[in-house]
Amino acid sequence: MGAHHHSSGDPVCHPAVTIQRLPHQVQHVHSLGSAAAFRWSVLLNSGLSGLQLVIGFGFGSMALVGDAVHNLGDVAGLLLGWGAERLSSRPPNKFFTYGFGRSTQLASLLNAVLILMAASVVFVEGLQRLLQPVTLESGPVAWAAAAGVVVNLLSARLFGDPHQHDLNRRAAVVHLLTDAAVSAAVLLSALVVGLTGWNRLDGLTAMAVGLAVAWSGWQILREALIVALDAVPPGVNLEAVSLALNGLPGVVEVHHLHVWAMSTSQNALTVHLRRRLGSTDDMQLLHEAKHRLAELGIAHSTLQLEPFVD
Numbered sequence: 422m423g424a425h426h427h428s429s430g431d432p433v434c435h436p437a438v439t440i441q442r443l444p445h446q447v448q449h450v451h452s453l454g455s456a457a458a459f460r461w462s463v464l465l466n467s468g469l470s471g472l473q474l475v476i477g478f479g480f481g482s483m484a485l486v487g488d489a490v491h492n493l494g495d496v497a498g499l500l501l502g503w504g505a506e507r508l509s510s511r512p513p514n515k516f517f518t519y520g521f522g523r524s525t526q527l528a529s530l531l532n533a534v535l536i537l538m539a540a541s542v543v544f545v546e547g548l549q550r551l552l553q554p555v556t557l558e559s560g561p562v563a564w565a566a567a568a569g570v571v572v573n574l575l576s577a578r579l580f581g582d583p584h585q586h587d588l589n590r591r592a593a594v595v596h597l598l599t600d601a602a603v604s605a606a607v608l609l610s611a612l613v614v615g616l617t618g619w620n621r622l623d624g625l626t627a628m629a630v631g632l633a634v635a636w637s638g639w640q641i642l643r644e645a646l647i648v649a650l651d652a653v654p655p656g657v658n659l660e661a662v663s664l665a666l667n668g669l670p671g672v673v674e675v676h677h678l679h680v681w682a683m684s685t686s687q688n689a690l691t692v693h694l695r696r697r698l699g700s701t702d703d704m705q706l707l708h709e710a711k712h713r714l715a716e717l718g719i720a721h722s723t724l725q726l727e728p729f730v731d
Contacts, residue, residue: 547627569604
């Protein structure tokens with residue numbers, strides 16, 4: 422357990438003990454199906470984007486073109502996320518002693534910027550189409566939008582539930598689900614235009630698509646910045662962590678408590694624990710701390726024990 426352990430009766434020594442990650446701890450571990458999820462999502466969305474661009478330009482739907490642009494942003498984001506996840510699985514070395522986990526954070530950050538750029542393009546083009554409407558052939562547009570709903574929902578499903586513990590994968594799934602909603606809006610718009618002939622609705626829908634895409638990008642950017650600035654990771658309750666450590670046998674004070682994200686799926690903690698000498702065995706204390714922190718989503722911890730004398 423990578424520890425420098427000293428006798429608990431020595432009031433001078435302050436042992437720093439590192440608790441290593443265990444397989445059963447509450448931490449996301451990249452599944453074997455992750456690569457397949459990224460690969461199939463990239464292939465499906467690439468094909469969908471090409472189809473929507475052809476039909477959007479060919480049949481006069483800027484809303485569908487906007488959906489295609491967002492899908493292309495998803496493809497870029499998925500490729501970035503996939504590469505970052507592979508990079509983050511590489512072991513630490515003498516230079517990158519923490520490994521490459523932060524690459525997933527950088528991918529999420531860049532991904533959010535791409536989404537915001539795409540959103541601005543779609544909004545501006547939608548505004549232009551609103552001011553200068555063109556005739557829309559709703560049939561092919563509706564079918565292409567329906568394909569977008571199916572493909573994006575299927576792609577999101579490929580990632581399964583574990584994405585909720587990983588910002589990088591959650592960003593990918595948020596993109597896909599947002600695209601499914603966007604495609605549904607484009608489908609509804611095409612059907613209404615086909616029934617009423619009101620072509621300006623396509624421009625309005627494109628503007629709404631741009632705003633929806635921008636909102637999803639802002640949410641991802643905000644979370645990525647929070648993680649990049651070493652803030653307490655989303656999902657970790659610092660007060661609960663402090664209470665759990667203060668409740669350990671013999672511990673009378675918790676200070677220098679820091680929690681940050683080593684990657685989008687790994688949280689780390691350092692803390693000083695002042696405990697009464699002889700009140701409990703140090704290794705037993707550390708073992709109990711390890712399990713309490715694991716239950717709170719922190720699997721990599723370094724604890725420094727300090728003596729407390731009445």
